[in-house]
Amino acid sequence: NAGVTQTPKFRILKIGQSMTLQCTQDMNHNYMYWYRQDPGMGLKLIYYSVGAGITDKGEVPNGYNVSRSTTEDFPLRLELAAPSQTSVYFCASSTPQGLGELFFGEGSRLTVL
Amino acid sequence: AQKVTQAQTEISVVEKEDVTLDCVYETRDTTYYLFWYKQPPSGELVFLIRRNSFDEQNEISGRYSWNFQKSTSSFNFTITASQVVDSAVYFCALSEAESGGGADGLTFGKGTHLIIQP
Numbered sequence: 443n444a445g446v447t448q449t450p451k452f453r454i455l456k457i458g459q460s461m462t463l464q465c466t467q468d469m470n471h472n473y474m475y476w477y478r479q480d481p482g483m484g485l486k487l488i489y490y491s492v493g494a495g496i497t498d499k500g501e502v503p504n505g506y507n508v509s510r511s512t513t514e515d516f517p518l519r520l521e522l523a524a525p526s527q528t529s530v531y532f533c534a535s536s537t538p539q540g541l542g543e544l545f546f547g548e549g550s551r552l553t554v555l
Numbered sequence: 556a557q558k559v560t561q562a563q564t565e566i567s568v569v570e571k572e573d574v575t576l577d578c579v580y581e582t583r584d585t586t587y588y589l590f591w592y593k594q595p596p597s598g599e600l601v602f603l604i605r606r607n608s609f610d611e612q613n614e615i616s617g618r619y620s621w622n623f624q625k626s627t628s629s630f631n632f633t634i635t636a637s638q639v640v641d642s643a644v645y646f647c648a649l650s651e652a653e654s655g656g657g658a659d660g661l662t663f664g665k666g667t668h669l670i671i672q673p
Contacts (some may be wrong), residue, residue: 477660477663480665481557482564482665482666482667483665484559484663484664484666485646485661485663486663487659487660487661489642490659490660498659500659500660503585528579530598532600534600536565541588541650542588542590542605542650542658542660542661543590543602543605543647544600544602544661545602546599546600548599548600549598549599550599553622
């Protein structure tokens with residue numbers, strides 16, 4: 443079972459570059475999320491989506507964009523990367539009935555130099 | 556707004572000791588869910604437990620137990636007879652069923668890094 447798959451697992455960017463973190467899930471979950479994890483700071487919600495075509499901002503959306511054209515995919519776009527975006531990014535999914543139980547991907551470690 | 560506080564940044568114990576991880580939460584909802592997740596050194600996040608706000612019964616699963624007390628807004632996690640494999644970062648999290656509808660994700664605490672020494 444693949445579950446939630448994120449790519450790439452590691453990436454180094456230069457300041458000002460752009461990139462997309464890919465996330466796909468094969469569990470037919472309606473809800474999908476992007477979190478970032480900084481050392482000692484827990485996980486903070488960047489964007490979320492309750493279904494195809496619907497996205498909403500979380501706690502820390504600045505510098506990021508998302509789209510949800512299909513149920514399976516929820517890519518996160520970083521425009522004009524900044525050192526403050528150095529972090530570990532987690533994609534997650536859940537069902538409405540899951541009542542908050544999230545299934546996480548393995549994470550993507552991004553460094554901006 | 557909701558908030559989850561894990562005051563213990565790091566705990567180090569010797570194997571076979573019991574250890575309790577503290578979690579205090581704030582919410583204005585009367586219906587909410589509390590969670591614990593484990594993040595081992597490999598980095599993935601593993602779901603451990605979900606508790607709803609109407610169920611204050613303590614839960615035990617093997618060496619793990621959880622104590623939910625609404626009166627003190629706490630949801631503490633105890634590992635009995637700890638093992639080296641329990642070494643991980645543990646996160647407490649909250650989902651507000653009313654204001655967020657359960658769809659806007661979880662609010663996480665900052666995590667407690669648990670080190671079990673052999």
